[in-house]
Every structure is written in C-alpha cells, then in structure tokens.
Amino acid sequence: MKICVAKDYNEMSRKAANIIGAQVIMKPNCVLGLATGSSPIGTYKELIKRYEEGDLDFSQVKSVNLDEYKGLPRENDQSYYYFMNDNFFNHINIDKENTNVPNGMEPNAEEECARYEELINSLGGVDLQLLGLGHNGHIGFNEPAPQFDKVTHCVDLQESTIEANKRFFASADDVPRQAYTMGIGTIMNAKKIVVVVSGEDKAEIVNKAFFGPVTPEVPASILQMHPDVTIVCDEAAYSKVAR
Numbered sequence: 001m002k003i004c005v006a007k008d009y010n011e012m013s014r015k016a017a018n019i020i021g022a023q024v025i026m027k028p029n030c031v032l033g034l035a036t037g038s039s040p041i042g043t044y045k046e047l048i049k050r051y052e053e054g055d056l057d058f059s060q061v062k063s064v065n066l067d068e069y070k071g072l073p074r075e076n077d078q079s080y081y082y083f084m085n086d087n088f089f090n091h092i093n094i095d096k097e098n099t100n101v102p103n104g105m106e107p108n109a110e111e112e113c114a115r116y117e118e119l120i121n122s123l124g125g126v127d128l129q130l131l132g133l134g135h136n137g138h139i140g141f142n143e144p145a146p147q148f149d150k151v152t153h154c155v156d157l158q159e160s161t162i163e164a165n166k167r168f169f170a171s172a173d174d175v176p177r178q179a180y181t182m183g184i185g186t187i188m189n190a191k192k193i194v195v196v197v198s199g200e201d202k203a204e205i206v207n208k209a210f211f212g213p214v215t216p217e218v219p220a221s222i223l224q225m226h227p228d229v230t231i232v233c234d235e236a237a238y239s240k241v242a243r
C-alpha cells in the first residue's frame with residue numbers, strides 16, 4: 001500500500017489526477033472504475049482541465065461506476081448517473097456508450113447485479129478503480145457487515161450513510177434506502193486502486209481502515225491486502241495516523 005499525503009484537497013486532486021492521467025496515457029482503451037461523492041470531484045475537475053489542455057484523450061476509455069441508488073431515475077439530479085455526466089462525462093471526449101452505471105431503475109436486483117458483474121467481466125475487468133472512503137469505512141456501498149460481500153449486490157443503506165448523504169436531498173426521508181453496488185470482490189479484482197480521502201472528519205477512519213486490523217466491520221480495511229493500492233489523502237485526513 002502506498003500513501004501519498006497532500007497539503008490539501010486541491011493538491012490531493014492533482015495527485016490523483018496524475019495517477020489516472022498516467023493510466024489513460026499508458027493504456028488509452030483502459031477501463032476506469034469510477035466513484036461519486038465529494039472526494040473525487042476535484043480529481044474530475046483536474047482531469048477535465050488536462051483534457052481541455054490537450055494532454056488527455058478519453059475517446060477510447062470505458063468506465064464502470066461503483067454504485068447507484070435503487071429506485072432513483074437517471075434524470076434525478078441525485079442519481080449517480082446524473083452526477084457522472086454532470087461532473088465528468090459531459091466535459092470530456094468519452095463516448096457515452098462506453099460509460100456504465102448500475103441501472104437503479106431495474107427492480108429485479110438479482111438480474112441487474114448479475115448483468116453488471118457480467119458486464120465488468122466482459123470488458124476484461126477494471127484497470128484502475130477510483131474510490132472514496134465513507135466515515136464508517138464503506139467503499140462503494142459496501143457497509144460494515146459480518147462478512148465481505150463478493151460481487152455486485154443490492155444493499156440496505158445504513159443510518160449513518162443516509163445521514164451523511166441527506167445533505168444532497170430535500171430531507172433524510174428522500175434518501176433512497178437501497179443501492180446497487182460492486183462487491184468487495186469486484187473492487188479487489190481491479191488491477192490498480194486509488195483512494196482519495198480528505199478532511200479531518202475522515203482522519204479516524206483513515207487510521208482504522210489502513211492501519212488497523214483487516215475486518216469486514218471496516219470494509220475498506222481489505223484494501224491493505226490489494227497488491228497495488230495508493231491512498232491519496234490530505235494532511236487533515238492523515239492527521240490521526242500514528243507516526
């Protein structure tokens with residue numbers, strides 16, 4: 001596990017964009033695993049800037065997103081489909097046909113999760129997976145649990161996640177209660193993983209997830225076992241790591 005400590009959110013975003021940009025240059029038709037949330041927004045902005053400056057070409061890139069709320073239409077501005085177009089895809093030259101987000105409107109969870117897992121396999125797997133880190137250690141929507149979930153599945157969101165995400169909805173009642181998410185096994189199959197984490201409120205979980213015991217009660221802790229993972233965090237998020 002490599003840890004890259006940046007001064008602040010902007011520097012973290014530039015460093016993460018360096019790694020993703022290098023991936024796109026080295027393998028122009030790579031499969032990027034992408035995340036939503038506040039953590040990667042700066043990284044997407046940096047990648048857009050580099051595209052505009054002519055340094056990056058996404059025309060052959062394919063993408064698979066980690067997760068999507070169940071029951072939220074794509075046009076809803078809180079859907080992850082909407083988020084990705086708004087924050088990234090609309091501003092680069094990626095072919096939208098090559099971008100994939102689980103279909104939250106497919107009511108048959110088993111069918112949709114099997115389709116998504118199969119889709120990732122048919123693309124040859126993920127070359128680089130970008131992740132954020134939840135306050136409870138979740139990655140994707142893999143919440144703390146007695147065991148690690150392997151493949152794409154439907155989850156009931158935890159109260160703490162609903163609380164954290166309600167800031168984007170009119171009220172906590174409007175936050176969907178379920179989501180489709182890649183499993184821990186799906187994530188661990190990515191050839192390379194980059195985690196972006198910023199802010200003091202994440203300091204405790206950074207220490208627990210990356211320097212504590214590996215346990216499904218802290219889902220991100222499994223990343224310690226991955227052969228190629230880089231944590232890009234800012235000083236605030238790194239502040240509780242014993243040095």
Ligand code: F6R
Nearest residue numbers: 035036037038039132133134140
């Ligand atoms: C997003 C996702 C989540 C977030 C996590 C951190 O696709 O899967 O695991 O990465 O909740 O969210 P932020 O970055 O908003 O703190």
